[in-house]
Amino acid sequence: MKKQIKNTLNQTVFGKNIVYMRVCDSTNELAKREITMPHGTVFIANKQTKGKGRLGRSWESEKNSGIYMSMLIKEPLPLTDVSQLTLVAGVAVCRALGYDTKIKWPNDIVIGTRKVCGILTEKTGDAIICGIGINVNTKSFPHHLSEIATSLYIESGEKFDRDYICALVLNEFELLYNQFKEGGFAEIYGQYFDLCITLGHDVVATQNGEEICGFACGISPEGGLIIDTEEGEVTVSSGEVSVRGMYGYV
Ligand code: BT5
Numbered sequence: 001m002k003k004q005i006k007n008t009l010n011q012t013v014f015g016k017n018i019v020y021m022r023v024c025d026s027t028n029e030l031a032k033r034e035i036t037m038p039h040g041t042v043f044i045a046n047k048q049t050k051g052k053g054r055l056g057r058s059w060e061s062e063k064n065s066g067i068y069m070s071m072l073i074k075e076p077l078p079l080t081d082v083s084q085l086t087l088v089a090g091v092a093v094c095r096a097l098g099y100d101t102k103i104k105w106p107n108d109i110v111i112g113t114r115k116v117c118g119i120l121t122e123k124t125g126d127a128i129i130c131g132i133g134i135n136v137n138t139k140s141f142p143h144h145l146s147e148i149a150t151s152l153y154i155e156s157g158e159k160f161d162r163d164y165i166c167a168l169v170l171n172e173f174e175l176l177y178n179q180f181k182e183g184g185f186a187e188i189y190g191q192y193f194d195l196c197i198t199l200g201h202d203v204v205a206t207q208n209g210e211e212i213c214g215f216a217c218g219i220s221p222e223g224g225l226i227i228d229t230e231e232g233e234v235t236v237s238s239g240e241v242s243v244r245g246m247y248g249y250v
Contacts, residue, residue: 008167
């Protein structure tokens with residue numbers, strides 16, 4: 001496993017050190033427990049028993065079918081908000097997967113109207129953990145996800161090598177991460193903007209239990225979603241907001 005990933009890596013930091021587990025609760029939690037590991041360590045599991053989404057939600061993490069990985073970041077970054085790294089990782093996943101993948105702001109990677117990947121970035125002390133879950137060879141999902149989730153296999157009828165895809169994501173992430181480190185979100189802004197399908201749609205953002213309805217009209221320089229509401233423009237930042245299309249999931 002590690003060897004196959006390492007053979008495809010073409011960068012120097014992310015994935016140089018890999019911690020692989022057959023089963024763990026959550027690779028983000030594993031990374032928190034192993035916080036003394038070096039910068040760039042990647043934690044990968046074949047199955048998660050308590051895969052996490054944002055806001056206390058769960059991430060379905062069946063064995064042998066998806067990529068569940070977390071990257072440990074221990075460098076000072078020009079962040080106005082840790083969730084900006086979620087946006088960087090989102091662009092990296094789209095570049096690695098191709099397949100007409102798009103981003104539903106802030107952290108859902110979708111194909112058509114279904115979610116193929118989710119990203120969860122957490123700060124713990126001075127370190128940041130960026131967790132990525134990708135549905136690769138998943139054949140079917142539990143009932144509650146059947147309308148919103150998809151996998152590369154469901155979309156294409158083909159099975160993919162998870163290690164290879166994992167390495168492609170790490171390669172793309174490291175390239176973008178370096179640009180981000182140098183110049184902040186401005187470096188990624190154009191690519192994120194082009195990939196974001198939320199723009200141009202009516203949306204409902206739920207922030208601290210309050211609903212903000214309006215037209216998604218832009219991305220702020222910090223990566224927030226600008227919503228044109230009846231009361232004027234409101235910018236929501238990605239950490240604590242959930243966004244749904246007014247007429248469906250996207
Ligand atoms: C996310 O949260 O999308 C972030 C998911 C991050 C998962 C990775 S796996 C590696 C690392 N370790 C972890 O424990 N987590 C990270 P959020 O935007 O809150 O979306 C969660 C929602 O997505 C759920 O409430 C479901 O509706 C849906 N969902 C759950 N599992 C899914 C799956 N496998 N595929 C598509 N949608 C899913």
